[in-house]
Amino acid sequence: MRSGLLQRLFRHEAASGVVLMLASALALGLANSPLAEFYNLLLSVHGSVKINGFGIDKPILLWINDGLMAIFFLLVGLEIKREVLAGELSDRARAILPVVAAIGGMTVPALIYLAITRNEPTAITGWAIPCETDIAFSLGVMALFRSRVAPSLKVFLTALAIIDDLGAIIIIAIFYTEELSWLSLDVALGAIAVLAALNLAGVQRVIWYVLVGIVLWVFVLKSGVHATLAGVALALAIPLKTRSAEEAPLVRVEHELAPWVGFGILPLFGFANAGLPFAGLSFSSIVEPIPLGIAAGLFLGKQIGVFGAAALVIRRGWAQLPEGAGWLALYGTSILTGIGFTMSLFIGTLAFGESDREAPMRLGVLVGSALSALAGAVVLSLAARRPQAPCPRG
Numbered sequence: 001m002r003s004g005l006l007q008r009l010f011r012h013e014a015a016s017g018v019v020l021m022l023a024s025a026l027a028l029g030l031a032n033s034p035l036a037e038f039y040n041l042l043l044s045v046h047g048s049v050k051i052n053g054f055g056i057d058k059p060i061l062l063w064i065n066d067g068l069m070a071i072f073f074l075l076v077g078l079e080i081k082r083e084v085l086a087g088e089l090s091d092r093a094r095a096i097l098p099v100v101a102a103i104g105g106m107t108v109p110a111l112i113y114l115a116i117t118r119n120e121p122t123a124i125t126g127w128a129i130p131c132e133t134d135i136a137f138s139l140g141v142m143a144l145f146r147s148r149v150a151p152s153l154k155v156f157l158t159a160l161a162i163i164d165d166l167g168a169i170i171i172i173a174i175f176y177t178e179e180l181s182w183l184s185l186d187v188a189l190g191a192i193a194v195l196a197a198l199n200l201a202g203v204q205r206v207i208w209y210v211l212v213g214i215v216l217w218v219f220v221l222k223s224g225v226h227a228t229l230a231g232v233a234l235a236l237a238i239p240l241k242t243r244s245a246e247e248a249p250l251v252r253v254e255h256e257l258a259p260w261v262g263f264g265i266l267p268l269f270g271f272a273n274a275g276l277p278f279a280g281l282s283f284s285s286i287v288e289p290i291p292l293g294i295a296a297g298l299f300l301g302k303q304i305g306v307f308g309a310a311a312l313v314i315r316r317g318w319a320q321l322p323e324g325a326g327w328l329a330l331y332g333t334s335i336l337t338g339i340g341f342t343m344s345l346f347i348g349t350l351a352f353g354e355s356d357r358e359a360p361m362r363l364g365v366l367v368g369s370a371l372s373a374l375a376g377a378v379v380l381s382l383a384a385r386r387p388q389a390p391c392p393r394g
Helices: 002-031 036-044 060-086 092-116 121-126 135-148 151-175 182-200 206-223 228-237 249-273 283-287 289-315 327-336 341-352 358-384
Strands: 046-051 054-059
Touching: 002 036, 002 135, 002 249, 002 341, 036 060, 046 060, 054 060, 060 151, 060 206, 060 228, 060 249, 060 341, 092 151, 092 289, 121 289, 121 341, 135 151, 135 327, 135 341, 135 358, 151 228, 151 327, 151 341, 182 206, 182 228, 206 228, 206 249, 249 341, 283 289, 283 358, 289 327, 289 341, 289 358, 327 358, 341 358
Parallel strands: none
Antiparallel strands: 046 054
16 A cells, blocks of 8 residues: 555656646746746736735735645645654654655755855855755656666655655744744634644544634734744644544545645746746856855755765665665765755745845756756666665665
C-alpha cells in the first residue's frame, strides 16, 4: 500500500512540476512583452469579502499568496503528519538520512547567503530564501530518467523536501510574523482549540474541520501571523485514524487536494510570482549581493549541505546509501534539492515584499534553481550510465 501511495505521489508531482514550469515560463514571457502592463494590472485587481464592515480586501496577487497558498500549506501539513505518523519518517532508521541531509541543506545555504550579503544589513531578512526545495520541480526533473533512477532516491528526495517544508513552516512562524493583533490571535487560538476538540472527540466528517478552518484562516490573517500557517494547524487536526473501514479523513483530503494544488494553486502561484521583467537587468546583476547570495545558496549551498551531511552519516555507519543507488546518483539528487523555486519565491515575498529588492530576489531564485536543475540532470544522466556500487553496510 505504501509503495502504491509513493508511486502515485511521484507521478503526480512530476506532472505538476511540468505545469508549474509552463505557467512560470508564461509569466516570464508576459512580463517581458508588450502585455506586461496588462499582466501587472491583472495581479493588482482588488477583490473583497465583507460582512457588516468586517472583511478582507486584497489584490489578486495576495489572494493567491495568502489565500490559495494556505491550501498548499494544508496539503503540506497533511503530508508531514502522515509521513511522521505512518510513513517513511515514522521509522527512525529510515528517517535519519533525509532528516540529517535536510538539516545540512538548510544550514549551509543560509550561511553562504549571509556571508555574501554581510555588507548589506537590510538583506539579512532574506537568509531563508535559498534553504527550501521545490518538490514538484525536483521530482519533475528526476522523472525525466524514469526507471534509470533508483526508486529509493525518489523516496529520499520526497522525504527531504517534506522536512524542508516543515523547516519553512517553523521559519515563517518565527521570523516572518508581523506586528500582532492580540484580539484576532485570541480568536484564532480559540479556533485551534475547537479543532483539537473535534479531533479528540473522533469527529470524522471533514466539513466541520473545514468550517472551523475558514474562521481560523481569517483571524490568523488579521492577527499578523502569516495566514498560510492556518493551513498547517488545520492539517494537524484532521484525523489520520478512522473507526470504520473507510479511508481515513486525512488520507482522503490529501488525495482530493493534491490535484487541485499541483495543477491549479502552484501554477497560479508561479504565474503570479515568476514574472521577472528583464528591463534594467544585465549579466552583472547576478553578482549583486542578494541575487548572488540566493543563487549560490541554492546551487552550491544545497548540494554541499545535503550531500555532505548525507555522506557523513553514511560513512559513520548511522545510515546506508539508498538501496540500488551509488554515490554519483546521490550527488545528482543532492544538486536537485537546489531547485527552490516555489518555496524560495514564497519566502522571498515575505522577506522583501514589494520593495526594490523583489526583482533581484526573483533573479537569484530563477538562476539558482535553473542551474541546479541543469547540473542535477547532467549528473543523474552520468550516474544512470554506470553500474551502481554496492551499498556499504553500517
